[in-house]
Amino acid sequence: MSTYSLSDGLASGAPRASRAPVLATWLRESGVGVLASIAWIAFGVSCLWWEDVGDWSRTHSLGIAAFIIAAIALFGTVGADYLGSPGKALHKRAPWLVALGVFLTLWEVATAKFAWLPLPFFPPPQSIIEVYTDDLPKLLDSVFASVKLQLGGYLIGATLGFVTGVSIGWSRAVGYWAHPVLRFIGPLPATAWLPIAFFTFPSSWSASTFLIALATGFPVTVLTWSGVASVSNAYYDVARTLGARPSFLVLKVAIPAALPHVFVGLFMGLGSSFAVLVVAEMIGVKAGLGWYLQWAQGWAAYANMYAALIVMSLLCSGAITLLFSIRDRLLVWQKGTVKW
Amino acid sequence: MVATTPLAEIDAHPSAGAALDIEQVSHAFDIDGTELPVLSDVSIAVEPGEFVALLGPSGCGKSTLLRLVAGLDKPKAGTLREDEARITRPHPSRVVVFQDPTLFPWRSVWDNVALGLEAQGILKSQRQRVDNALDLVGLASFRNVYPHQLSGGMAQRVALARALVNDPKILILDEPLGKLDSLTRITMQAELVSLWQRKGFTTLLVTHDAEEALVLANRVIVFSDRPARVKADIRVDRPYPRHRGDPYLGDLRRQILGLLGLDATW
Ligand SMILES: Nc1ncnc2c1ncn2[C@@H]1O[C@H](COP(=O)(O)OP(=O)(O)OP(=O)(O)O)[C@@H](O)[C@H]1O
Ligand SMILES: [Mg+2]
Numbered sequence: 001m002s003t004y005s006l007s008d009g010l011a012s013g014a015p016r017a018s019r020a021p022v023l024a025t026w027l028r029e030s031g032v033g034v035l036a037s038i039a040w041i042a043f044g045v046s047c048l049w050w051e052d053v054g055d056w057s058r059t060h061s062l063g064i065a066a067f068i069i070a071a072i073a074l075f076g077t078v079g080a081d082y083l084g085s086p087g088k089a090l091h092k093r094a095p096w097l098v099a100l101g102v103f104l105t106l107w108e109v110a111t112a113k114f115a116w117l118p119l120p121f122f123p124p125p126q127s128i129i130e131v132y133t134d135d136l137p138k139l140l141d142s143v144f145a146s147v148k149l150q151l152g153g154y155l156i157g158a159t160l161g162f163v164t165g166v167s168i169g170w171s172r173a174v175g176y177w178a179h180p181v182l183r184f185i186g187p188l189p190a191t192a193w194l195p196i197a198f199f200t201f202p203s204s205w206s207a208s209t210f211l212i213a214l215a216t217g218f219p220v221t222v223l224t225w226s227g228v229a230s231v232s233n234a235y236y237d238v239a240r241t242l243g244a245r246p247s248f249l250v251l252k253v254a255i256p257a258a259l260p261h262v263f264v265g266l267f268m269g270l271g272s273s274f275a276v277l278v279v280a281e282m283i284g285v286k287a288g289l290g291w292y293l294q295w296a297q298g299w300a301a302y303a304n305m306y307a308a309l310i311v312m313s314l315l316c317s318g319a320i321t322l323l324f325s326i327r328d329r330l331l332v333w334q335k336g337t338v339k340w
Numbered sequence: 341m342v343a344t345t346p347l348a349e350i351d352a353h354p355s356a357g358a359a360l361d362i363e364q365v366s367h368a369f370d371i372d373g374t375e376l377p378v379l380s381d382v383s384i385a386v387e388p389g390e391f392v393a394l395l396g397p398s399g400c401g402k403s404t405l406l407r408l409v410a411g412l413d414k415p416k417a418g419t420l421r422e423d424e425a426r427i428t429r430p431h432p433s434r435v436v437v438f439q440d441p442t443l444f445p446w447r448s449v450w451d452n453v454a455l456g457l458e459a460q461g462i463l464k465s466q467r468q469r470v471d472n473a474l475d476l477v478g479l480a481s482f483r484n485v486y487p488h489q490l491s492g493g494m495a496q497r498v499a500l501a502r503a504l505v506n507d508p509k510i511l512i513l514d515e516p517l518g519k520l521d522s523l524t525r526i527t528m529q530a531e532l533v534s535l536w537q538r539k540g541f542t543t544l545l546v547t548h549d550a551e552e553a554l555v556l557a558n559r560v561i562v563f564s565d566r567p568a569r570v571k572a573d574i575r576v577d578r579p580y581p582r583h584r585g586d587p588y589l590g591d592l593r594r595q596i597l598g599l600l601g602l603d604a605t606w
Pocket of ligand 2 (some may be wrong): 402
């Protein structure tokens with residue numbers, strides 16, 4: 001980590017223990033950490049220095065937390081060499097810590113302290129923290145409901161889509177019947193079915209599961225199908241001359257060869273099913289983060305909406321990350337895949 | 341690089357070669373409605389255990405003939421028989437090493453070589469054969485590598501191992517050594533001959549290289565331009581191992597190159 005650059009040595013003529021290069025090196029190594037620490041101290045100070053324009057209970061704790069983060073940032077980056085991999089991880093993210101500290105300071109000052117941004121619509125950080133501490137049970141219930149609904153619908157849709165896609169790609173007869181149906185119904189946004197689905201299904205939960213499965217199933221079907229259809233005949237020839245039966249050709253040739261396409265479909269399905277989930281929860285299901293957003297809007301509880309949005313984005317991003325790591329595990333044989 | 345010892349081990353399942361009868365086979369492809377004749381009345385009777393090299397101009401129909409022998413396609417006319425039984429579909433007793441290695445990119449080298457045994461449902465009890473085949477082509481240390489991490493020549497050696505592991509009665513080789521450097525190529529040629537001598541399978545080898553054909557085969561068949569007809573059927577009665585400098589082979593080589601239309605330069 002602590003190496004002298006070539007120009008340092010040349011400038012001084014001979015390697016001598018001068019003060020300036022050491023300082024320069026230290027600044028290069030730890031400067032960002034120090035900056036991050038300063039940014040978070042600024043955030044802490046901005047919390048505690050002025051009076052809040054409104055009535056928020058977590059301002060003080062937030063300020064203290066900011067100082068603690070500042071301390072961690074400072075010692076973590078300065079002592080990165082001694083901390084092993086967590087230290088390295090922190091060092092790598094230090095620039096982001098700086099940006100985050102600056103952003104939070106500006107946000108704090110612009111909302112809670114001087115109300116430059118109109119107030120109920122732009123709540124300060126402490127009011128969002130307040131939501132997380134005081135409204136936690138309801139928020140957790142919503143998270144649980146959303147995850148359950150999304151997971152059920154997605155798994156059903158992905159499985160059915162995969163099986164349908166493989167069947168269409170493999171069997172001409174299945175393709176003959178399924179293709180027109182797919183062309184006719186597939187491009188329709190799943191949300192368009194919403195009014196009908198809520199009437200015809202016994203519960204709003206089963207209706208939403210159906211819609212999420214539909215939104216997932218279409219892209220998975222189409223991409224699995226195109227993946228299976230684009231498998232090179234040379235692979236089948238090789239397998240057939242080695243004594244492969246049709247079941248082997250499907251399971252051990254067509255499916256693995258199509259898997260990269262299948263994952264593209266799974267990603268697309270995940271994206272469109274999120275949209276359906278939120279809309280379904282806002283309109284019909286009386287639970288979940290979409291419903292929470294709707295409810296918060298009814299009460300003009302803007303802090304709750306931001307809090308729910310943040311949780312939602314963490315969940316969606318987490319789901320995508322999970323899918324990426326499954327893909328990376330299954331498709332290690334591919335070279336040059338995108339890292340999420 | 342290429343180990344010689346495992347030859348004896350792979351011998352655990354001896355299989356004699358099968359006879360191959362190609363009787364008046366003609367074939368053609370449809371290209372945009374017009375018929376492109378590729379094989380015209382080809383008849384070749386191959387004895388069990390013979391090593392036959394097929395030579396001919398590029399695009400004349402050699403690979404097409406091999407696909408017919410493998411049972412991947414049906415000829416427009418004529419019949420092909422393996423030991424009197426008509427060839428109608430692929431069977432692991434006739435294994436092809438294609439012109440492209442076509443390894444399965446999602447399978448490691450070991451799993452690629454294991455493909456045939458797995459497809460026939462006998463992998464569990466015969467894993468040793470996969471290891472032996474990998475040793476044979478000198479790639480035992482690359483067993484866990486994926487195909488995109490191999491060089492072209494290594495990929496071709498894996499394809500060869502994937503064929504040999506099945507103990508074929510007829511080994512069908514479509515320029516399997518084409519991508520190898522000349523040194524590995526000579527070693528692999530020697531391996532091929534000694535393997536063939538030990539196991540006695542019938543071999544059909546397509547090659548562009550007259551010298552390779554003469555060093556390896558005991559019969560060389562020269563095809564005409566497309567549509568391919570048998571232009572010459574030459575016995576090579578020389579003991580193995582053969583030497584490249586052998587004047588007898590030199591004469592034959594000139595004769596073959598003449599048949600291929602290269603006499604002016606040689
Ligand atoms: N599936 C196919 N559809 C249409 N035409 C084909 C097909 N396969 C081969 N051909 C044609 O048949 C002819 C013979 O092809 P083939 O691959 O047998 O040649 P080859 O003798 O193996 O040549 P090379 O030595 O270059 O490999 C070529 O003209 C090719 O265009
Ligand atoms: Mg060819």
